[in-house]
Structures are given as structure tokens and as C-alpha cells.
Amino acid sequence: MTGPVVVCASQVLAHTPHLAAHGSKPSRELPGNAEVTEQFLASLRSFEAAVAYPPNQAYMSAIHPRALPARPWTAISDAGASRWTTGGEIMPEEEFLGLLASVDTAGLTTLGAGLAGRASAALEAHPLAKYLDLAQLDKARGDAEAAAAGKGAASVDLGSGPEAVVRPGDEVDQSLAAAVLLENLAAKASATLALLHLLHDYDIEPGSIDYVLGCGEEAIGDRYQRGGGNLAKAVAEAAGCSEASGADIKDFCAAPVPALVIAASLVQAGVFSRVAVVAGGSLAKLGMKFQGHLRHDLPILEDVIGGSAFLVQADDGVSPTIRLDSVGRHRVAAGGAAAQIMEALALEPLGRLGLATTDVDDFATELHNPEVTEPQGSGNVPERNYRTLAALAMRRGDIAREDIDAFVAQRGMPGFAPTQGHLASSLCYLPHALDRLTSGPATRAMLIAKGSLFLGRMSQLSDGMSVILERNPSQT
Amino acid sequence: MDLDSQEQILKLSETHGASSLVVIIGAPDPEAAEITAETVTAGDPSYAGVLAGVQLGLDVYHIFDDAIRAEVPDDVWEDQIGVMSDVLDAPALAAAVAGMRDQGGGGAS
Amino acid sequence: MLKDRHVIALGERDGVSGPSIAACAEAAGATVAFTATECFV
Numbered sequence: 001m002t003g004p005v006v007v008c009a010s011q012v013l014a015h016t017p018h019l020a021a022h023g024s025k026p027s028r029e030l031p032g033n034a035e036v037t038e039q040f041l042a043s044l045r046s047f048e049a050a051v052a053y054p055p056n057q058a059y060m061s062a063i064h065p066r067a068l069p070a071r072p073w074t075a076i077s078d079a080g081a082s083r084w085t086t087g088g089e090i091m092p093e094e095e096f097l098g099l100l101a102s103v104d105t106a107g108l109t110t111l112g113a114g115l116a117g118r119a120s121a122a123l124e125a126h127p128l129a130k131y132l133d134l135a136q137l138d139k140a141r142g143d144a145e146a147a148a149a150g151k152g153a154a155s156v157d158l159g160s161g162p163e164a165v166v167r168p169g170d171e172v173d174q175s176l177a178a179a180v181l182l183e184n185l186a187a188k189a190s191a192t193l194a195l196l197h198l199l200h201d202y203d204i205e206p207g208s209i210d211y212v213l214g215c216g217e218e219a220i221g222d223r224y225q226r227g228g229g230n231l232a233k234a235v236a237e238a239a240g241c242s243e244a245s246g247a248d249i250k251d252f253c254a255a256p257v258p259a260l261v262i263a264a265s266l267v268q269a270g271v272f273s274r275v276a277v278v279a280g281g282s283l284a285k286l287g288m289k290f291q292g293h294l295r296h297d298l299p300i301l302e303d304v305i306g307g308s309a310f311l312v313q314a315d316d317g318v319s320p321t322i323r324l325d326s327v328g329r330h331r332v333a334a335g336g337a338a339a340q341i342m343e344a345l346a347l348e349p350l351g352r353l354g355l356a357t358t359d360v361d362d363f364a365t366e367l368h369n370p371e372v373t374e375p376q377g378s379g380n381v382p383e384r385n386y387r388t389l390a391a392l393a394m395r396r397g398d399i400a401r402e403d404i405d406a407f408v409a410q411r412g413m414p415g416f417a418p419t420q421g422h423l424a425s426s427l428c429y430l431p432h433a434l435d436r437l438t439s440g441p442a443t444r445a446m447l448i449a450k451g452s453l454f455l456g457r458m459s460q461l462s463d464g465m466s467v468i469l470e471r472n473p474s475q476t
Numbered sequence: 477m478d479l480d481s482q483e484q485i486l487k488l489s490e491t492h493g494a495s496s497l498v499v500i501i502g503a504p505d506p507e508a509a510e511i512t513a514e515t516v517t518a519g520d521p522s523y524a525g526v527l528a529g530v531q532l533g534l535d536v537y538h539i540f541d542d543a544i545r546a547e548v549p550d551d552v553w554e555d556q557i558g559v560m561s562d563v564l565d566a567p568a569l570a571a572a573v574a575g576m577r578d579q580g581g582g583g584a585s
Numbered sequence: 586m587l588k589d590r591h592v593i594a595l596g597e598r599d600g601v602s603g604p605s606i607a608a609c610a611e612a613a614g615a616t617v618a619f620t621a622t623e624c625f626v
Contacts, residue, residue, distance in 0.1 A: 253626075289625075336604040336622075339558040368626050377508035378625040381599055384504060384563060391559035419626055452598055452624040460604050460620065477595070481621045485593055488618050492591050497618070499593045500610060502601030512595055534593075539601045539609065547587045547613035556605040564600060 002473055004267040005319035006260070009310035009431040010087035010198040011059055013418070014096035014190055015051070016286065017044035017303040018158050022182060023286030040290060045299045047092045052081040055369045056304065058416035060085040061431045065367070065413040073371055074298055087201045087431060090304070091193065095122045097156065097164045100189040101140035102133045103238045108167050108181055111137070112144030115163040128196050131240060154178035173223040180219075187218045187280030188234055190307030195239040195278050198309040209311075210272035212236040212246035213263055215255035216279045217421050220248075235278050244276070252451030253366070255279075256308075256427035257465040260447070263312040264322040264467075274313045279427065281305035282420045289419070292376030301372045306423040310430055317474040320437040320445075326353055328448075328466035336462055342388050345448050345466040347396060353468075357393040360411060360468070361442035364429035365389070366450060367415045385448075386412030425449040437471045445469045477515045482525035485516060489532050499536040500544060504564050506572035509538055513576035533580055538573040540566035588614035598624040 021030060021040065030037045050056060054073045058065045062085050069076055083090050091099070098119025101109040111119065116137065123132055148155035148162035151171070155162035166185065169176030191214070199206050214232030221228035232246030249259040256279065263275035287302050294300075315321065328349035330341055350357060357363075363386070370380040386408040393399050399407050417424035426447035436442035450464035489497060499516045503509035511521060516534040520527040537544050540561055545553065592610040594617055596603030603622040610617050 335555065336602045337556050337558065338560055338563075338599070338602070340555070366626065373626060376625070377505045377511070379505045379508075379599060381626055384599055387563040388559060391562055395559065421626070424626070452622075454603075454622050455624055460622070462598065462602070478621060478623055481595065481619075481623075484619050484621075488591070488593065492618065496591050497593060498587060498590050498610075498615065499595060500606045502594070502596035502603070502606050502622075504597060504600030508597070516593075539606050543586060544609070544613075548609045549612050552609055552612040556608045557601060560601060569600075 002315045003322050003324045004264040004312055005315055005321050005472065006430065006434060006469065007311045007313055007316065007319045008087065008198060008202040008204070009308070009434055010194050010201060011061065011428065011431055012088045012190060012194045012197060012307040013056060013059060013090045013304040014093070014193070014281070015047050015090055015303060016093045016096055016305050017300065018093060018156055019186065019283060019305070020044070020287040020300055020303045022154065022156065022179065022283060023288060023302065024284045026287040026290055027179070029291070039294050040300065043294060043300050045303055049077070049299070050304060051083050051090050052078045054078065055371065055416040056090060057081050059306065059418070059428055060088050060090060061435070064432055065416045068414050068416065071371060088194070088197050093158070094119050095126070096189065098123050098137050099132065099193060100185050102137040103189050103192055104136065104140065104185055106169060107139060108169060109140045109185070110142040110144050110147035110165045111140045112163040113141055115158070116141035128200060131196050131200065133238070152178050154182045170222070175222050175226045183283040184218050184220055184231070186283040186305055187216050188231060188238065189280070190305050191216065191231065191235045191278045191280030191309070192238040194307035194309035195235055195276060198276065198311060199239060204311060206240040207243050209236065209241040209244045209274050209276050211266065211275045212241060212244050213259045213275060213277045214246065214248035214279065215259035215277060215422055215427070216248070217252060217255070217282060218280070231280070232278060241276070251463055252453055252455065253421040253425040254449040254451030254463050254465055255422050256425060257447055257449040257467055260312065260322065261324070261327050261465065261467055264324055267312055267314055268324060274311060276309060276311050278309045279422055280307050281423060285420050289372060289376035289378070296375040298375060302419055304418050306418050306420045308423055308427050315472070318438070318472055320434055320469045321472055323468040323470055326468035330462065330464040332461065336460070338388055339392060341450065341462060341464055342385070342392055345464045346389055346446065347392055349466060349468070356398045357389070357396065358398050360444045360446045362429070362433060362436060362445040363389060363411050363448065364426040364433065364445060365448040366425050367413070367417045367428055368419050368424045369415050369417060372419050380415065382412065382415035383408070425451070433469055437469060438475065443471050477512055477520065477525065479525040482515065482520060482527040485532070486526050486530065489534065494532055494534055497534050499534050501536065501538050501573055503569070506565065506568045509569050510572040510576055513573040517576050517580035531580065536573055536577050538569045541570040541574065590615050591618040592616070593618055594620040596620070596622040598622055
């Protein structure tokens with residue numbers, strides 16, 4: 001069965017060290033603690049350091065995660081590292097704040113004159129300039145100090161006082177608090193940047209997109225509909241997809257895979273021809289593990305907001321195909337133990353297709369950068385996932401115990417994604433998978449995404465979904 | 477430890493009494509397991525929650541402790557834990573929590 | 586040791602989850618008084 005294909009995928013990062021103070025954990029720990037705040041601010045990375053950081057280059061697809069050098073990656077400074085890659089970029093903070101103001105249709109953002117001028121000039125020189133609403137950015141120019149003094153304002157200090165300020169969307173409605181809107185605007189801006197790169201780096205006519213699915217984790221709404229959603233359509237609008245509508249898929253970190261599967265299903269069923277899937281980053285997760293980083297004399301590593309976008313359409317004879325008959329899901333009755341989840345997501349579909357784990361070249365699972373997670377005691381998440389998978393593969397008889405290390409190294413990979421939830425949950429590997437399945441030697445890649453539903457207190461369950469991408473049969 | 481969890485644990489120790497309670501930890505990292513164990517014995521070391529400075533002295537084990545394993549039927553253990561005792565460093569995790577237990581736990585009220 | 590005692594199951598998503606600990610405790614004859622699973626990513 002030749003199913004729909006993933007044509008292209010783009011990935012972006014915004015380097016936002018000063019927004020990191022607005023991450024959930026720092027925003028709760030820094031105020032009133034001058035000493036820690038001083039340490040935090042002194043540990044912020046420069047743009048150059050963020051660009052040169054190997055995991056960020058892997059996220060940008062400049063290198064494959066298996067080609068990452070030995071750790072510590074913070075010790076490596078690749079002078080040749082570029083801000084730009086096909087399909088994406090790492091954007092500096094001031095430009096990103098300008099971009100954020102430009103997608104702020106409610107006009108809640110104020111940029112001080114200096115920042116507005118610099119951001120405007122930089123974005124006018126940006127390769128995607130003609131697709132950006134720089135007029136909206138100009139409207140944001142104003143008195144940042146005065147705006148910062150406004151009730152409930154969220155103000156971003158770039159080192160010399162407030163320069164970017166978001167005011168609340170409503171005086172009283174907590175769902176429209178300035179901090180919430182700052183998060184949502186950051187997600188919108190990063191998703192829009194990713195979609196713009198997807199369209200224009202890969203020559204996709206914006207008007208050819210019929211539908212956009214969002215798979216981020218922010219809540220868009222007001223007091224009466226806190227999670228109303230559809231950031232996807234807002235992003236479609238901002239990216240000039242005039243023929244598209246959209247909807248958001250909400251599944252905590254697992255969302256990218258159901259979004260991909262639903263996009264593929266819409267195409268396969270003939271409902272739409274071209275469906276884009278987009279995700280912005282999570283400002284809330286910036287600086288989440290900062291205490292561990294400071295304790296270990298590391299910079300604030302969670303200083304990037306990611307974004308991702310990819311395109312699904314009917315078979316084009318070239319692009320990797322989506323095996324809609326390979327979808328694994330975590331059924332309600334499947335059990336919550338880590339091994340039971342991996343069994344349901346990875347092994348059951350393979351068994352159903354008559355495949356072994358050794359028939360999959362790349363398994364992409366939760367790929368959080370261990371350099372970020374280990375200092376705070378959260379361990380190496382990808383490694384644990386791969387060891388669990390390998391142990392199950394061994395129990396199944398696919399490999400022997402002594403092959404476990406090789407299985408993990410060859411079919412798994414080191415984590416490289418920022419700790420931005422859904423972005424790390426297999427989605428970050430998609431551009432690499434497309435490359436491996438077209439110009440590379442791979443035949444089959446499995447994307448495995450998981451989500452912690454229990455965090456919302458409506459269930460004690462987790463969730464997850466998996467899907468296999470294959471080299472296009474016309475290419476074998 | 478999650479602040480809400482600290483509150484629930486404090487309430488439970490007031491309702492049931494420390495000696496009838498057993499805390500079982502599932503953390504994958506020995507350092508993290510130790511901090512959780514300390515929180516329910518000597519008090520929250522991060523001074524963030526209601527257990528800051530509160531010495532509950534609860535009996536605490538990591539799920540991988542031999543004492544726990546011995547009491548769980550094999551089929552349940554296989555289903556719920558299975559390969560995870562191979563994937564994670566079970567002895568180190570059990571030891572990290574046992575260290576805290578021996579220092580300040582045991583059900584003292 | 587577990588039989589007839591009240592268990593507090595503090596799980597972690599990347600280790601052993603709360604519900605898994607709770608299932609083990611119940612099978613050992615304990616009552617589970619509280620279950621939580623933390624997620625740090």
C-alpha cells in the first residue's frame with residue numbers, strides 16, 4: 001500500500017536567553033532571590049555559543065545525532081557552525097521579539113524604540129522579510145518603561161531595563177494574563193517561522209496548503225474556553241496560507257505523531273490534498289532545570305524556543321511514505337509501566353506487520369538532550385527509552401543480550417532536542433528521517449511519541465502513538 | 477518533590493500515623509531518589525514545600541528494594557516492573573533510598 | 586512488611602510510575618493511600 005508521504009520538514013530555534021527568566025521554574029524561583037538571579041543572568045549564553053552548541057546543530061539537521069562528538073558538548077565550539085540551514089535557522093533574541101510583535105494581531109506587545117528599530121532592521125534583511133508583517137512590528141513601537149508599569153504587564157529585560165512588554169488581554173481573566181499571552185505569542189512566532197521556512201525553503205506554494213494541524217502544548221483561550229485552541233489557523237494566517245483552515249491536536253508531548261497520522265489519514269481519504277503540521281515551542285519550559293545547571297557550573301542551557309513544521313500530501317513517488325497500517329497506540333487497557341507502554345507502541349505494530357525490531361533502521365523516541373536533563377537528576381531519557389526497547393527486542397528473540405549495546409547505538413541515538421516537550425518527542429528527528437530515507441541508506445524509521453496525560457489531573461494514564469515511515473517504493 | 481504530594485503526605489501522616497505508612501519511590505536516578513527519600517524522613521531539603529524542616533521519619537523504600545520485591549507476586553512484578561530492573565540501576569537505586577531510611581526513617585512518630 | 590500498611594506510591598514517568606508501584610503494593614496486601622507520578626521533561 002503506497003500511502004501518503006512526508007514531503008519536507010523544517011525546524012527552527014529562537015535563542016532567547018532573556019526570555020528564560022520568564023520560564024515557569026525561573027519565574028517562580030528568581031523573584032526575591034537576588035543572589036540566584038545574579039548567578040542565572042551571569043550564566044546566560046551568547047548567540048554564538050548557542051549556534052555552535054552541537055545539539056542545536058543536530059536539531060537544525062546540520063549533523064546527524066549519531067555523528068555528535070563525545071560529550072561534554074558545552075566544551076565544544078564549532079567555529080564553522082551556521083545560523084542557517086536548509087529548512088531552518090537559529091534566530092537571535094531581538095529578531096525573535098520583533099517577530100513576536102509582528103504576529104501579535106491583538107496589539108498587546110510594546111517594543112521600546114531601540115529594540116523596535118534594531119529588530120526591524122534585522123528582519124528587513126531576513127531572507128523571509130517579504131513574508132513578515134513588519135508594519136505590525138512598527139505598530140508595537142512605544143514606551144516600554146511605561147508599558148512595563150501597566151497593571152499585570154509581563155516585561156522582558158534584555159539587560160538594561162524593560163524593552164519588550166506584553167500587556168494582559170483582559171484585566172481580570174487569568175486565561176488572558178500577560179504571562180500566558182507571552183507564552184502563546186512565543187509559540188505562535190516560532191511555529192510561524194518554521195512554517196515560513198517550510199514553504200519558502202522548499203518552494204511550496206502557500207496557497208496550496210488546505211489544512212494545518214497544530215501539535216503544540218499551549219492553551220489558547222479565555223475564561224470560558226481555556227483550551228479553545230486552533231493556534232494552527234493563526235499560524236496559517238500569519239504564514240500566508242490563505243486557502244487553509246486548521247485545528248490543534250492536543251495530546252501533551254505525544255501530539256506530533258497523532259497529528260502526522262491524522263494529516264496522513266485526511267490525505268489518504270481524499271479530504272485534503274496538502275496538510276501541514278506545525279508546532280511552536282514552550283516558553284514555559286525555558287530554564288526548567290536551571291538549578292542543576294548552575295550547580296554544575298553550566299550555562300543556562302534551556303535558552304532556546306523551538307519550532308517545527310512538515311508537509312503531508314499524496315504519494316509523489318519520491319518522498320518517504322507513511323505506513324498508515326503501522327500505527328501503534330497506547331490503549332487505555334495497556335498498562336502504565338514503561339515497558340508496557342513501549343510494548344504497545346513499538347512491538348505490537350511490528351508484530352502486526354510481521355516485522356522484527358531489526359527491520360527498523362532508526363527508532364526515534366523522546367530525544368531530550370541528556371546534557372540538559374542529567375545535571376538536574378532526570379537522567380538520560382533517550383538512553384532509557386532505547387534500553388527498554390532493546391530489552392523488549394531481546395525478550396522477543398530479535399537480538400541476543402550481548403547485542404543490546406549495539407542495538408541502542410545503531411538504531412537509537414543520543415538525545416539532542418531542547419527540553420520542549422512535544423518537539424523532543426520524535427518530531428525533532430523527522431528532518432533527519434526524511435534525509436535517511438531518501439538520500440541516505442535507511443529503509444524504515446519508527447517515530448514513537450509519548451505524553452504524560454496525568455499532569456492534567458484528569459487521568460493517571462500516559463499516552464503515546466507510533467508510526468513507521470518507509471523509503472518510497474518507487475525509490476527502492 | 478511536587479508540593480501537592482508533600483501536602484498529601486503530611487496530611488496522611490497526621491491521619492494514619494507514621495508507623496502505618498510506607499513510602500515507595502520509583503525514581504530512575506539515585507540522586508533524585510535520595511532527595512525524595514530525604515523529604516519524607518528528615519524533611520524537604522529544598523525548603524520549598526510543607527515538609528521543609530518537618531521530620532516525618534517515614535519508612536521509605538525504592539521499588540527495587542529486595543524487601544519490596546520479596547512481597548510482590550512474580551506475575552504482578554513481571555507485568556508492572558518487568559525489564560525496568562535491568563534498564564535502570566536497581567541496586568544503586570535501592571541503596572540510595574536505604575541510606576536515607578537508615579539515617580532517619582523506620583516509622584518513628 | 587507491606588501487608589495491611591498504607592502505601593504512598595511516589596512514581597516517576599521515566600522510572601517506575603505511581604500506578605505500577607500501587608499495583609505491586611496492592612498485590613502485596615497493602616492499601617494504597619496516595620499515588621503520584623512525576624514527569625520532569
